Amino acid sequence: MLRASLKSLFSRKLRLTLSVLAVVLGVMFVSGSFVLTDALGRSFDNMFSSSMTSTDVLVTAKPTIDVSELEGESVPGLLTAADRDRVAAVAGAGQVVGEVQADGARVVGADGKVVTSYGPPRFGGNWTGETGGLRLREGRAPAAADEIAVNVLLAELGKLKVGDRVGVLTTQPKQVFTLVGVFGYEGGLPSRGPVQEVRFTEPVAQRLMLGTPGAYTSISVTAAAGTDAAALRDAIRAALGDGYTVQTGAEAAAAIAGDFKEALAFFNKILLGFAGVALFVGSFLILNTFSIIVAERTRELALQRALGASRRQVIRTMLVESLVIGGIASVAGLAAGVGVGALLANLAADMNKLVLAGIGVPPAAVLGAFGVGMIVTLIAALLPAVRASRVPPIAALQEVAIPDRPLTRLTVSGSVLAAAGAGLITWAMAADGDTAMWLLLGGVLGAFVGVALLSPALARPTVSLLGRLFSWSVPGRLGRLNSGRNPRRTAITAAALMVGVALITGVNTMLTSVEQSLRGNAAESFQADLIISGQESPGVLPTFDAALLPGMRRLPGVVSVAAEYNDQAVIDGEPGWAKAVTDLPAIVRDLSLPTVAGSLAQPGPREVVLDDETARESGLSVGDTVSVRPTRGEPAEYRITGVYQRVEFYGGYVFGTDITAQMRSQQPSFAYVTLASGADERAVRDGLTALLADSPEMLVENQTEYLDRQLGDVAQLMLMIQVLLGLAIVIAILGVINTLAMSVLERTREIGLLRAIGLGRAATMRMVTVEAVVITVFGALLGLVVGAGLGAVMVRGLADDGLKELALPWAQMGTYLALGVVVGVLAAVLPAISAARVNVLRAIAHD
Amino acid sequence: MTTAAPPQSRQRAETAAARAAGVWKVYGSGEAQVVALRDVDVELERGRFTAIMGPSGSGKSTLMHCLAGLDSVTRGQVSIGETAVTGLSDAGLTKLRRDKVGFIFQQFNLLPTLSAEENILLPLAIAGRRPDPAWYATVIDTVGLRDRLHHRPSQLSGGQQQRVACARALVARPEVIFADEPTGNLDSRSGAEVLAFLRRSVTEYGQTIIMVTHDANAASYADRVVFLADGAIVHELTSPSADAVLDTMKSLDRRDGR
C-alpha cells in the first residue's frame, strides 16, 4: 500500500516541487543563519586571538559602569602609570606596555567630512610599536604631539596620504595633526576587523581619548623566557589585588570574542524568527497541497478502503508521505542553507575586513533543518490525512465528490481561537520580559490560526463581493465564480498571504502610532526654535566646543542657547545616564516642563533635579541626596532641588555644569536654541553653522527636521522588516500558483468547452488571472484587517507607556493591497498559460 | 462503392454550410500510423439535418472535429460557409467558433458554476452580443425549460442538461451546429425529446445541424445520412427510415467481415 501511494505521490512532480519549495525556503533560512553565525563567530575568534599573539598577560581595570552589550556600553576603568610599574616589578614579567584604546576618534577625511562608520568602533590609541601583529606600511611612527598614524582602512576611506594635515575629533574639539605613518597588520590586512584606528603619541592619546593624563586602558605583558603565562597571570593578580582583571592573552581574546558572539547570537535569533514566519506560511502551503492531493486521490483512497485498508493505514501512509516530503525538503534546504550561509559569510567577511575561518556545518544547522522541516511537514499533513481516512469506500463507485462539510465547526473554533489570541496579546502587553515574549508569540499564532479557520466562512461573501469588480467581462465573471467554488482551498491559499501582510501591517501600525504619538507630543510641548545635535554616530556622542556657546548667544535674534552634556553614570547604584545643562529654565520653557516639586532653577554645584517617574520609582523627593558616580571621577552625593513632570522625550537626572568635568567628554552634545519673535531663522542658522565649522558632525535643525531625522530610524527599521517578510510573500505566491495549477487541471474539460464555444486564449488567461487576483486580494484584505487589529491591540496595550494615538499606516496599507493584486497577477502567469494551452479536442473527448 | 444519388439542392443551399474536399487525417507515424480519414469529399447543405454514421473507429468524430475546426487536417481543405477553415490561426478559429459554429457534446456540456440560463447565454456573452429577446423566448419555449432556467446543471436531469446544451447552441443562430452523439448518454425517451427538438429547429427555423450518431433511430430524424467506413464515405441515404439505416449499417458490418 505504501509503495503504491509513494508512487502516486511522485507522479505529481509539480505539486510536490512547489510544496517542497516552501519548506526548503524555511529550512534554508534556519540552517543558513546557523552556518553564517558559526562561520563569523570562528572568524572573530581567530581575529582576536591573533591580536593577542604577543600578549601573555593582559591587565585591565574593572569597568566603572558594567552593563551588558545589549543594554548599552560598559565604561572601562582606567589604569595608571603606577599600575604599570607594579606589573613590571613582578618576577617573570618581560616587556610591559601600557595601552590606550578608546572608541570615538573621528577623522575628517579629504572631503572635509567625518569618515563614518556604520557600527564598528573608531579607535584612538597610543603608538606602542610593531606589536601584536601591527606592521608599519608607510612613513614612520608618530613621535611628536602633533603627529599621528592611521591604519590602511582609515587611510583608504578618508583618502589620506602621509604628509597630509588631518583633523581629528575626540573627546576634545577638532585638532589638526600631521599624518606621518600608515599601518596595517600581518597577513596583509588593512585593519583588524572593520575598525578605523588613529595612533597618537602616548600623552596625546591619554589626554584626547581618556581625558586623564597618565592613564591606560590596558597593560600588555610578555612573559620572560621560561615563565608560564598562567603562572605570570597569577603572580600579577597577587601583586595587584582587587579591582583589576588579569587574564592570559588567550583568555582575554576569548572574552572579547564572547561579547561579539553574544551580539551574533542575538542576530541569529532575529533570523530564526523570520525563518519561523516563513515556515509558518509554508505550513499552509503544505496543508493545502496535501488537501489537494487527497481530493485528487479520493477514488484511489476509496478503492484502497474498499479493498480492506483500515482508516489507520490510510492515515499512516499519508503521514509517511509527508515525512518523505519533509525529508527531501530538509536535505535540499540544508544544502541551500549552507550555500546561502557561506555566501553571506563571505560577503560579511569581505565587508568587515575579516579573514573567514572557513565554512562549517554546525550540528545546530543540521538538527534545525531536519527537526523543523520534518515536523512542520508532518503537522501540516495531519489534517488532510485524517480527512483522507474519512473517504468512504463507496466514493470509489460514485462519480460525485463527497459534499463539502458545513463550515460551522470551523467558524466557531476559529472565532474562539482568534479571540483567545487577542486576549493573550493584551495580557502580554501587561506582562514583561520573557513571559511577555511568549504570550505575544502565542497570541499572534492563535490569532493567525483562528483567522485562518474563519477564512473559509469569510471567503464566500468577500470573494463574491470582490468578484463583482471584475464581473463586467465574461472571463472576469467566470474567474470570480471559480474562485468561489472551493472556499476551503481559496481560504487556505489566501491565509498564507494573510500572515505575511498581517505581520507587516501590524508592525507598521505600531511604528506609525509611535511616530504619530511622538510628533503629537512634540507639537504640543516642543518650543525650541532650533536644535543643535549630532549626526547618528555609532559608539560616540558627537560633541561641539563649549567655547562656542557665548558666540552663539551673541548672534542677533538668539534669546537663549541651552547646551546639554551627556554621559553614562552610576546613579543611586544603578547604571544610567546623566545630563548636565547650562540653562535649565530655558529648557523648562522650551519643553513646557511642569514643576512637580521644589524649584526648577539652574542646579548649582552638587545639586540635581529629576523627573517625577524616576523619583517615584526610586522613592526620592526634594531635599534627599543621591549618590552619583560619573565615568571619570569619584562618587559624590547630590542634593535633589526639584522634580519635573516627565514628558515623552525628556526625563531622568539633570545636573548643573559642575559634573561635566568628570564626564568622558567635557563638551556639549546638544543645544536648544530659542529665537526672538521675528528673528531671521535663516540668518541664525547660517551663523550657527559657521560657528560649528570645526564640528562637522553637528547639525542645526528646526523642530520638524530634527523629528524627521530621529524618526528616519523607524523608517529604516520598517524597510528591513518588510524585506525580510518578503520571504513569506514569496512562499504565499508559491501557494497561489499551486492552487491555480490545480484548478486549471481539474477544470481542463470546462476550459476546453469554453474554448470550443468561442472563448479566446487571452480571455482564458484573463479568467485564470481574475481567479488568482480575487484570492490574493482576499488574502491581502484579510491581512490588512488582522494586521491593523494586532497593531491596535498592541498600541492599546502600550497606552501607559506613552503610546497615546492609534495611527493606521493608510498609505502603506494601500500599497500592500496593490501588492496583493500584483502577487495575484504574477502567480497566475504559469497556470494561465497552461489554461490557454488546453487542447480543445482532448478536453472534450469523453473517456 | 454504392452511392445514392446526390440530394436535390434546395433554395437556400446555394453554398454548402460546411465542406470537406480531399481531406486526409493521419495520426502518428511509421508503425503506429492510423489513417482516420482518407480522401473525404463531402458537402453539407444549409438548412438540413445531416447525420454521420458508421462503425466504431470509422472516423465519425474525427470528421466532425475537422469540419468544426477543432482539429487540423493532414491534407485537403475544410470550409464553413465562405470561410476557409484550413490554415486559420488560433484567434481565427476562436472567432469562427464564436460566430459561426455551435456545439453539442455527448457529456460535460455545461459549466457547473452557471445557471441554465447563464449557460445558454454564454456564447453570446463571450462574443459580446445581446440575445434577440424574441428568438430567445422561442428557443426557451421550444426546449421547454422555462421553469428550470435558474437551476444549476447539477440540479437538472441528463436529458434536461442536453436540452440546455441544444438551446445554447441554437440561441446564437450559428451557421452550423455540430453534435457528437448528443443522445449517447440518454435513455430513449429523453433522447427522443432532444432529437425532436433538433428536428424542429431545422424544419421550423432553418438551422443547419450535423450530428454524429451510432443509433439508427436517431439517424432517422435526419434529412440525409452519410456513412463512413475505415475513414472513407461509403454510402448515403436521403430521408431514411430507421429500418433503412439499420439495413445499411448491417451491410457495412458485413462488408467489414464481421
Ligand SMILES: Nc1ncnc2c1ncn2[C@@H]1O[C@H](COP(=O)(O)OP(=O)(O)OP(=O)(O)O)[C@@H](O)[C@H]1O
Ligand atoms: N488522437 C488520436 N491519436 C491516434 N489515433 C486516433 C486519435 N484519435 C482517433 N484516432 C483513431 O482514429 C480512428 C477514428 O477515430 P474516431 O474517434 O473518429 O472514431 P469514431 O468513428 O468517432 O468512433 P466511435 O464511434 O467509437 O466514437 C480510430 O481508429 C482511432 O483509433
Ligand SMILES: [Mg+2]
Ligand atoms: Mg466518436
